[in-house]
Amino acid sequence: MFLFEFVWPPEPQDISTFSIEIGIFLAGIVAGIIGLLIWKSYRVLAKKGLPECVSGFFIFGFHSLFDALDTIAEKPLRYDLDFMDSLFSIIGLTLIALGIVRIAFYGREIWKEL
Amino acid sequence: MMWELEITFLFILLIGINIGLIFGLLKYKLSSLVLSIAGLIDTIIIVLLLTYFNVGSFVFAYEPFSPLNPVDVGLECIELLAFLAIFGVVFIARAKYPVIGGKGWNILLFAVVLGSIGMFFDIYGEFINFISDFFPVYKLITGLFQIAGIIGFTLAFLMFYKFSEILFTPSPKKT
Numbered sequence: 001m002f003l004f005e006f007v008w009p010p011e012p013q014d015i016s017t018f019s020i021e022i023g024i025f026l027a028g029i030v031a032g033i034i035g036l037l038i039w040k041s042y043r044v045l046a047k048k049g050l051p052e053c054v055s056g057f058f059i060f061g062f063h064s065l066f067d068a069l070d071t072i073a074e075k076p077l078r079y080d081l082d083f084m085d086s087l088f089s090i091i092g093l094t095l096i097a098l099g100i101v102r103i104a105f106y107g108r109e110i111w112k113e114l
Numbered sequence: 115m116m117w118e119l120e121i122t123f124l125f126i127l128l129i130g131i132n133i134g135l136i137f138g139l140l141k142y143k144l145s146s147l148v149l150s151i152a153g154l155i156d157t158i159i160i161v162l163l164l165t166y167f168n169v170g171s172f173v174f175a176y177e178p179f180s181p182l183n184p185v186d187v188g189l190e191c192i193e194l195l196a197f198l199a200i201f202g203v204v205f206i207a208r209a210k211y212p213v214i215g216g217k218g219w220n221i222l223l224f225a226v227v228l229g230s231i232g233m234f235f236d237i238y239g240e241f242i243n244f245i246s247d248f249f250p251v252y253k254l255i256t257g258l259f260q261i262a263g264i265i266g267f268t269l270a271f272l273m274f275y276k277f278s279e280i281l282f283t284p285s286p287k288k289t
Contacts, residue, residue, distance in 0.1 A: 013246065013249075013250075016250035016253065016254065017249070017250060017253045020253050020254055020257035020258075021253075021257065023257060023261060024257055024260050024261055024264070027260075027261045027264045027265065028264055030268075031264050031265075031267060031268040034268050034271075034272065035268070035271060038271055038272060038275050041275070042275045042278075042279060045275055045278055045279060046275060050271070050275075053267075053271065057264070057267070057268075060264075061264075064260070082186060083185070083189070086186070086189030086190060086192075086193065087189070089189075089193045089196075090189065090192050090193055090196055093193060093196035093197060093199075093200065094196060096200060096267070097196065097199050097200045097203050100200060100203050100204055100207065100222075101203055101207065103207075103214070103274075104203075104207035104210075104211055104214055107211060107213060107214040107278070108211045108213065108214070111211075111213045
């Protein structure tokens, strides 16, 4: 059966790959939600850096959703989804790197303030 | 013939690096950066050797570059570089500002290494044709490394902020 441009349910040989990729997507989303909870709990401390990291987690999670969709997609759409997968991954990782730099600088800043 | 040369060269390199590493560890104090780089090179050599010895079993054919999509591989290489950049950032930040270091920061470093290995396997899969029975296993290995990396990141931030709450909370501004 085709659902728009996707094969649904996935072919038996694609089920394991699809499940693993959906698993990574869910892990990314859960990590993002935990990041939001940390942000809420440590308002002052997590003011700089963590917001970028949390956005990075969500975006990195979505990279895997595209990865999962390209497993069950038809050929022309598969290439676009594959490209989106890589693009989201790069943006997510860049945001995480930026967040870590800001956490380090902010850590030094408030350490000096103490 | 060519393969035998490559395998011999890789074996010599693997033994040489590890003898150097043991000598360095016993005689000098090696930095964790050197250890991490040596670990990465060791992993690459072992994966290559495993590939050579398994053509016909889980590797269908070793024909790198034949059905290669340069855009796909290029983007995946950028992803790996992004992971390595995060590793560099975390490492340099701790060296420069030791005050942020601790268990959380160490887990962060470990999570980045796990993610980088997952990314390395992702790129490796672009060059290798696996047999269809092994492909889900390969996907599972890559996926597990990525999931472990994400869990490590989350755990690292949880521990880092919990630990830093007491240490870093700024004093209230004087009025």
